[in-house]
Amino acid sequence: xxxxxxxxxxxxxxxxxxxxxxxxxxxxxxxxxxxxxxxxxxxxxxxxxxxxxxxxxxxxxxxxxxxxxxxxxxxxxxxxxxxxxxxxxxxxxxxxxxxxxxxxxxxxxxxxxxxxxxxxxxxxxxxxxxxxxxxxxxxxxxxxxxxxxxxxxxxxxxxxxxxxxxxxxxxxxxxxxxxxxxxxxxxxxxxxxxxxxxxxxxxxxxxxxxxxxxxxxxxxxxxxxxxxxxxxxxxxxxxxxxxxxxx
Amino acid sequence: xxxxxxxxxxxxxxxxxxxxxxxxxxxxxxxxxxxxxxxxxxxxxxxxxxxxxxxxxxxxxxxxxxxxxxxxxxxxxxxxxxxxxxxxxxxxxxxxxxxxxxxxxxxxxxxxxxxxxxxxxxxxxxxxxxxxxxxxxxxxxxxxxxxxxxxxxxxxxxxxxxxxxxxxxxxxxxxxxxxxxxxxxxxxxxxxxxxxxxxxxxxxxxxxxxxxxxxxxxxxxxxxxxxxxxxxxxxxxxxxxxxxxxx
Numbered sequence: 001x002x003x004x005x006x007x008x009x010x011x012x013x014x015x016x017x018x019x020x021x022x023x024x025x026x027x028x029x030x031x032x033x034x035x036x037x038x039x040x041x042x043x044x045x046x047x048x049x050x051x052x053x054x055x056x057x058x059x060x061x062x063x064x065x066x067x068x069x070x071x072x073x074x075x076x077x078x079x080x081x082x083x084x085x086x087x088x089x090x091x092x093x094x095x096x097x098x099x100x101x102x103x104x105x106x107x108x109x110x111x112x113x114x115x116x117x118x119x120x121x122x123x124x125x126x127x128x129x130x131x132x133x134x135x136x137x138x139x140x141x142x143x144x145x146x147x148x149x150x151x152x153x154x155x156x157x158x159x160x161x162x163x164x165x166x167x168x169x170x171x172x173x174x175x176x177x178x179x180x181x182x183x184x185x186x187x188x189x190x191x192x193x194x195x196x197x198x199x200x201x202x203x204x205x206x207x208x209x210x211x212x213x214x215x216x217x218x219x220x221x222x223x224x225x226x227x228x229x230x231x232x233x234x235x236x237x238x239x240x241x242x243x244x245x246x247x
Numbered sequence: 248x249x250x251x252x253x254x255x256x257x258x259x260x261x262x263x264x265x266x267x268x269x270x271x272x273x274x275x276x277x278x279x280x281x282x283x284x285x286x287x288x289x290x291x292x293x294x295x296x297x298x299x300x301x302x303x304x305x306x307x308x309x310x311x312x313x314x315x316x317x318x319x320x321x322x323x324x325x326x327x328x329x330x331x332x333x334x335x336x337x338x339x340x341x342x343x344x345x346x347x348x349x350x351x352x353x354x355x356x357x358x359x360x361x362x363x364x365x366x367x368x369x370x371x372x373x374x375x376x377x378x379x380x381x382x383x384x385x386x387x388x389x390x391x392x393x394x395x396x397x398x399x400x401x402x403x404x405x406x407x408x409x410x411x412x413x414x415x416x417x418x419x420x421x422x423x424x425x426x427x428x429x430x431x432x433x434x435x436x437x438x439x440x441x442x443x444x445x446x447x448x449x450x451x452x453x454x455x456x457x458x459x460x461x462x463x464x465x466x467x468x469x470x471x472x473x474x475x476x477x478x479x480x481x482x483x484x485x486x487x488x489x490x491x492x493x494x
Contacts, residue, residue: 150397154416162407162418169401169418171409173481176465196483197444198463211458216445218423234420236443 002098002121003191006052006074011187016080025055029229030145030217030238034116037143037213037242041065044111047135049097049144050118054081057090060114069110071095098124102135110135115144117238120152120192125200129207136245141212142204148216148236152194155181159231170235197239209243249345249368250438253299253321258434263327272302276476277392277464277485281363284390284460284489288312291358294382296344296391297365301328304337307361316357318342345371349382357382362391364485367399367439372447376454383492388459389451395463395483399441402428406478417482444486456490 005011020027042064048057051070060068068090072078081092097118113132122128132142153175159168178199181192195203204211217238219229252258267274289311295304298317307315315337319325328339344365360379366372379389400422406415425446428439442450451458463483466476 150419150422160409160411164407167420169420171416172397172419173414173416175397175482176480196463198461201458201461211448214445214448216443233423235422
């Protein structure tokens, strides 16, 4: 089971004070790019994995989805999602995605599986991807974002100055050493799983998905007017992908 | 047109003194992995782009290929390839891959297009991938290796020590800034083109290829007994891919 950091009171209150928590989907700079991978949702059944406060589930419904099943591990997040939602076609449930077992009736039932910034917390991706594959209708897609492997490789990295070049740089190491990373972000001891880009891609291909989009998000010129997004030009922080279940 | 660095006398003599130049295919540590992407070649027509001294072309023939067309920009390399080859089913020709135009009779004619550590020198990848797509039989593959984008991002980078962690690290920057990198390797002023992993993948997908393998090569335990390959665990140096022409 993954760490349930969103049920840590200190982490949760810090997290909810972030601009991206207050501002909803539109305040997440990577959202326009991720949105571009999402098919027409009119009449669609949607599965939202790591739904947080339910912002994507509500967006899907307002864009025509017929029904959304939304899962999260955090009771704090689920309470917040339910308090912000007035829609009986969105069903929020508590689940550990590392051991997710969808009900029999849910097999081959979804037109879209979506997940935002969740998979890098999970220990058991191959089994989850197999479960997602089973849940999707043939030809339908999994769309997700994660923290970029370049960003997760070194624990607690921050930019340093390279004395020889005089340039700021991101101190990369341990890229090929996959596994637990314990970082201090909003709270001490946040546990993530580092995987390489190759592992994410090959886990998808091995689960019989076809890669459709692979996007190492970078800010637009407009985003760059607000510091500190220029840092992303030196090293990516988000990786966005979509993958289609083979027919 | 790309720089023709292999026709620089100083670079060429230094290059030919490298272990991997002396030892042939088997001395390239990434070769076993790349080889695993190559289909059964019995009776196959093969295109070898950036053939160097012809080592892959000869290997393909000794593994059953019916014929190999091999291209390189360097007269030094082509002279060496011809001097090492006694096989009229391998045809070596000089070509600038940035403007490669295959002959009409070569369309849809190849069972495999192969390229080792060449594409990161080229300026014009989308047109080359379109030409490769045209040249392949439907369902057949392009298999290639490049220097990894993490490796090419920072010009003349070498490991530095992060004072805070005390760990050696690879000073990454400018990852998202694609384009020319001038590095000093065997000679001064070697010109490469940096592209992100996303750009390589999306250039393939846009050219109507399907991604089959994506491998950020890392050394085996046996390789690691020889310094300095443990550095590759901190940051990858090679990226190996295969992509299939959609039927």
